[in-house]
Amino acid sequence: MTPALLLGVLGVVYGDIGTSPLYAMRASLLHFASDGVEPWETLGILSLIIWSLILTVTVKYIAIVMRADNKGEGGILALMTLAQRQIRGERARGIVVMVGIAGACLFFADGIITPAISVLSAIEGLKVISPAFEEAVVPLSVAILAGLFVVQFRGTARIGAVFGPICALWFATIGLLGLIETVQNPQVLAALSPHYAIHFAAEYHLAAFVAMGSVVLAVTGGEALYADMGHFGRRPIRLAWNFFVLPSLALSYMGQGALLLQNPDALENPFYLLAPDWLRLPLVFLAAAATVIASQSMISGAYTIARQCVQLGFLPRLSVKHTSETEEGQIYMPQVNAMLLIGVLILTVSFKNSDALAAAYGLAVTGTFVCTSILAILVFRRQFHWSLPLVTAIFVPLLLLDMIFFIANVLKIPHGGYVPLILGSVLFVLMTTWQRGRQLLFARFRQDSLPLKSFIARLPQSRTIRIPGIAVFMTGQADYVPGALLHNLKHNKVLHERVLFVTVLNEDEPQVAPDRRREVSELAPGIHRILIRYGFQESPNIPRELQSLGEFGVAFEPMQASYFLGREQLVAAVVPKMSRWRQYIYGAMSRNAVPATEFFRIPSDRVVELGVRVAI
Template identity: 75%
Template sequence: MTPALVLGVLGVVYGDIGTSPLYALRAALLHFSDDGLEDWEILGIISLIIWALILTVTVKYVVFILRADNRGEGGILALMALAQRNVESPRARWAVAVVGIIGACLFFGDGIITPAISVLSAVEGLKVVSDAFDHAVIPIAVAMLLALFLAQFRGTGSMGAMFGPICAVWFLVLGVLGVIEILHNPAVLLALSPHYAVQFCLTYRLLAFVAFGSVVLAVTGAEALYADMGHFGRRPIRWAWLWLVLPALALNYLGQGALLLRNRAALENPFYLLAPEWFRLPLVILATAATIIASQAMISGAYTIARQCVQLGFIPRLEVRHTSETEEGQIYMPQVNMLLLIGVLILVMAFHTSDNLAAAYGIAVTGTFVCTSCLALIVFRRQFGWAWPLVIGVFGPLLVLDLLFFASNVLKIPQGGYVPLVLGAALFAMMTTWNRGRELLFARFRQDGLPLRSFIARLPQSRTIRVPGMAVFMTSQADYLPGALLHNLKHNKVLHERVLFVTVTNEPIPYVPADRRREVEQLAPDIHRVALRYGFQESPNIPKELEALKPLGIAYEAMQTSYFLGRETVVAAAVPKMSKWRQWLFGIMSRNAVPATEFFRIPPDRVVELGVRVAI
């Protein structure tokens, strides 16, 4: 717990939820503004927002979910891996995986919508400064988003030092603006009582249920508390929320409510109208900086989730560039960055305003909430040994609240809620197709392959010519002879003096300890089998790992080593085990996967690739 660590938490973890006051209250009150707003309606909506912050963020995430760390790491996929380790049947493990995949897909949807709605809502403050900016909002927002995404290759390290202080100033300004307006109308403090939230729901019923879809905008970004736990730890995240972020957000929402109680016309933009006229332009600049930070946090989170999906076998290999020599988590993924940029620009050009985008925002967030609650039920029951009555008593009401938020956002599907659903469905189809295709591919390898020990046993009787140097054969099936070796013997009729069969496995934990990273087994003189293990937060580096084998008796010399890789061409079997559209999709994904040389950081000038056709 240091001031620098808390500043880092403010800049990375709370950027998204910290920008919600820009649009959340206004979006919720617009449902009731046609015939004028009553005081109790304003108090009711503010009460709903504040208690959503308390129940969803404070109780669910800060108090409970942050306890469910996967060896220090958090996030929907880390929670999925933790839940999978605590269920036994294959069917239950697959069901848990499906929930995790759905949560990850919706997180990507959130990662596309967050930059669009955050930057738009900030730039729209220019309309309050002057009407002359009405037609400049979209071009300015597009220019800022282009600059943000095109600068990603530099990494977040150089910008990270500025994020925390800017966000600290942002939260202080939120609180101060709120306090000033509350002093003018202290009656708004009545909204702290849940009585007004209950009264509002009982009075409006169905319309209150509809308003839930906008109230949830106040808690967008709550998942970041859990996703970024591995970077900062529980204590700084909890401390920053309880002592700075939650008070600042609550004071600002109360301040906006106090302003609306005395001036209904302020509904045009209650956040910016809180500020005195001389401070509005600086506030727009500060808000824009805060939304860029919020967008950066979601973009970085998308990189992390994408890498975890690759390591867990749900999407093909993607290029991963490390932007820091000291921080493993600071990465840049060009393909993911380009897809995010395209998606964000399409949303900005299609929806034009943050109010329109608010309809698309809620489903992605609430869907992730529901997935997290479902997985938490399993983890707290099996991992922590809680009794079922305690698990249901704690997470049952929270899951019901998440389902209410999600169901209310389903009503907004025609207005834009279809965006994250379409995106999520497409990603779900891709992930499940890739996972199933790889399973069939490995099964075919085992069916057609030659057991490795049988080959080793017959090697002394064979007349295979041994040539100088070391050959490294990358294989996914540790007990079977790699196809690349069979083809090498068939065409070249030689075998190197020293041979390594290297298998890389990904384990459902963030990081593999050093003492379990490497395992070496001698199969015959100068022939070894090497098992390398990585967690889903790690990127493999084969040459570096082979260098580390020298103390174990492996005389690795980089310039005397050749790497043999098999490149599979997937074709349909006589009796296909996947539908035609899945075969087509799997083929496209296979052809566009990053080559193994790049993914495993193998020097390309030391690689020999041998092709093989595989029918599945």
């Protein structure tokens, strides 16, 4: 626990939720601004925001959900794997997987919307200084966002080191501005009582329910705290929230409320109007920097979730670049970065202002909240053995609050809420198609392949010519003969003197202990089966693992090894088990996957690829 680590947490984890004061208060009160905002309405909305921060972030995520880590790794998919371990039936496990995939898809949608709305809301501060800047808002936002994604290759640690001090200055500034206004108008402190939130909801009924769709903007970024846990650990994230971030946010909202009680016309932009005239332009620049940081928390979380999806079999192979020599969780994924950049720029140019994007923002966030709560109920009931009354008392109110947030945002689908719905649905189809395609592919391999035991038993009678060298056959089915070997025997009529059948197993844990990494068994003289296990937080390196086989008595010379890989060409079966459009999608994803040589770090000049037609 060092100051540098805490600054890194501020710069990477808390940027998203830290910039919510730019737009959350204004967006929530705009529903009631047609005939002027009354003091009790301001206090009611303020009370809803404060208590949403306490219940959703402090209680749900910081105090409870972050306990459910998968050996240090957080996020919706880590929670899903924990929940799966507690479920016995295949159907129930399938439902848990679907909930996890849905939450991950909505998280990706959130990762596209967050940078756009955050940067736009900051640059819009220029309009408070002078209306002449209005035309410059979108071009400036596009330039800032493009610059942010371009520097991602430098890594989370370096970016956090730069962003951390800026974010610390941001929280200190917004907290101080809020404190000054609160001291001048202390009556705003009454909003700390939940009475005002309850009174507001009782008075407005449906309108208050609709307003909850904007109140949730104050807690966006809560899921990022959990997803980024693998980057920094639980303790620094908790300390930063409890003793610095939450007090600063609460003071900022209280200050905006105090300003509105005194001057309801400040609803034009209560955040920037908190500052004196001379400070507004510097505050715009600081806010722009802070919103870039806000985007970083979602981008880092998206990398984490994407790698977990690849290792758990929900996405094809993607490039993973490690950006830290000491922290395994700090990674950069070029394809994910490019897709996020394209989506963010399209949204920025299409919606043009933060008010329009606010409607699109909430649905993705609240959908992920609901999925997390559902999975957390299973984990805390079955893995942590919480009693049923305790689980009910804690999670039912939290799930109810999440459902209120979610349904309130469903009402905004015609006004922009369709964006995360479309993005999430497309990703859901892609992930489920890839998962189903892999299942059918492996089932077909098992049906058509020769069991490995039968092959080894027949080998002495086959009089197969053995030639010098090492043949490494990569196979996903450890108990069956790889198709590449059968094709090699069929066409070349030879078998190498030493043969290694290598199977990579992806475990549902972040990292695999060194003593469980490799498992070696001798099947026949010169023929070995090697199982290599990786966690979903790790990236495979096959040559490095094979060079470590000396401890098992298996000598490996890299320059004598040839790697045989099968390249599957999918064709439709007579009775297809997957619809044509899904086959097309699966084929396109398979063709665009990162080559096995790059993903497994196999030297490309030592590889032999053999094509195989597979009917599914």
